[in-house]
Amino acid sequence: MPTAPLAPSLEEEVAPDTAAFYRRALRLLVDADIPFLVGGAFAHACFTGIRRSTKDLDLFIRREDYERVAALARAEGWEAELTYPHWLAKVYAGADFIDLIFNSGNGLTPVNESWFRDNPEADVLGVPVRIANAEDGLLSKAFIMERERYDGADVAHLIQANAEHLDWPGLLKRFSANWRVLLAHLTLFGYIYPGERHRVPQWLMDELTARLAAESAQPPAADPHVCAGTLLSREQYLHDVEQLGYVDGRLTPVSTMTEDDVARWTEAIPARQLDPALPVAPSGGLAA
Incomplete structure (x- = not known):
């Protein structure tokens, strides 16, 4: 399948010290032969030509490769943490950080071998890397409706x-x-x-x-009382699951999330951190 030409990435939008951290991390992963794909603002710039400053570098990895990445990071004196075990880890160098993404926040799109097929190549901050396919980038963005x-x-x-x-x-x-x-x-x-x-x-x-x-045209669904809105926004449909008794769509078989994952991800909502008295979504889902 032909691929669109990739536009230049974001060298000018990243502070020099931050760029040096990103560049070193990319080279470490390439040299260690750990599969990863660049996503986020860098990939978006490559596919669309839209350049915007970014607070971090998004790398898609497989969950099973996280420990190897974390070991490399710690050997460099950086911090590595499994921030949200169902989808996200981070590597810190002071105030700068890299997001290591191995699923989506709603648990719908785990990164697997299919992500690493026919990826376009690009230079990101002077390092030759592979970019997440536009289709996977589109999929991961399509459910972000906060x-x-x-x-x-x-x-x-x-x-x-x-x-x-x-x-x-x-x-x-x-x-x-x-x-x-x-x-x-x-x-x-x-x-x-x-x-x-x-x-x-x-x-x-x-x-x-x-x-x-x-x-x-089908008769009313015989499905349980499900609200799939939580697959689009972790906050805006909490009323439905907390007050109206809907089953959280993230706790149905379409998602990899567990009740603990949902609770932890809900607690991380900024409004909940400002007001801990707000209720946490009750557990409850559908068996696989």
Whole structure:
């Protein structure tokens, strides 16, 4: 499959000391032959040309490689912590840090071998590295719909800059049972860029709208009282699970999260840290 040309990355947007830390970390991982992929603002700049300052460097790794990465970091005198065991670790050099991502915050997209296929290559801060595929980047951004952060514009820009190069069948497969989220973003893309709706394959829109029509024609769902909104926002649907008795979508088989993961991730919400008296979401989910 052809790939879009990669735009320059973010050398000018990173402070020199921070860039030196990132550069050293990237070279250590390359030399140690530990699989990783650059994501976040660096990858987004490569795929879209949108340059913006970033507070960190996002690296996608497999969970089973974390201990090796942590050992390398500690040998350099840096700190390494498994911040949220279900999806995120961090490496610190003073105030600077690197995010090591091995799942999504909602537990839907664990990083596995499929992420490391046919990745584009780019120089990031002068280090030749592999970049997370645009499809995986789009998938990870599609579910970020917090009150304080919504990545829908990033999704639209990824499509606008790469529509002819995206693996659309692979993207549909990645979304799997969450195809309504993909349809929502594609519908918004057609609204945002009305003159470019044709760049999304017609077969894909036909497939998704046919699924929607078929599902809408079915009798009321016999599914349990589930709120999947928590897969989109860890905070904005807590009322549904805490007060209205909905089953948390993160505790259904679509997610890898456990009750402890949900509780810890909920406690990390900034508003909860400011007011510890706020309730933590009650446990309860569906058996796999």
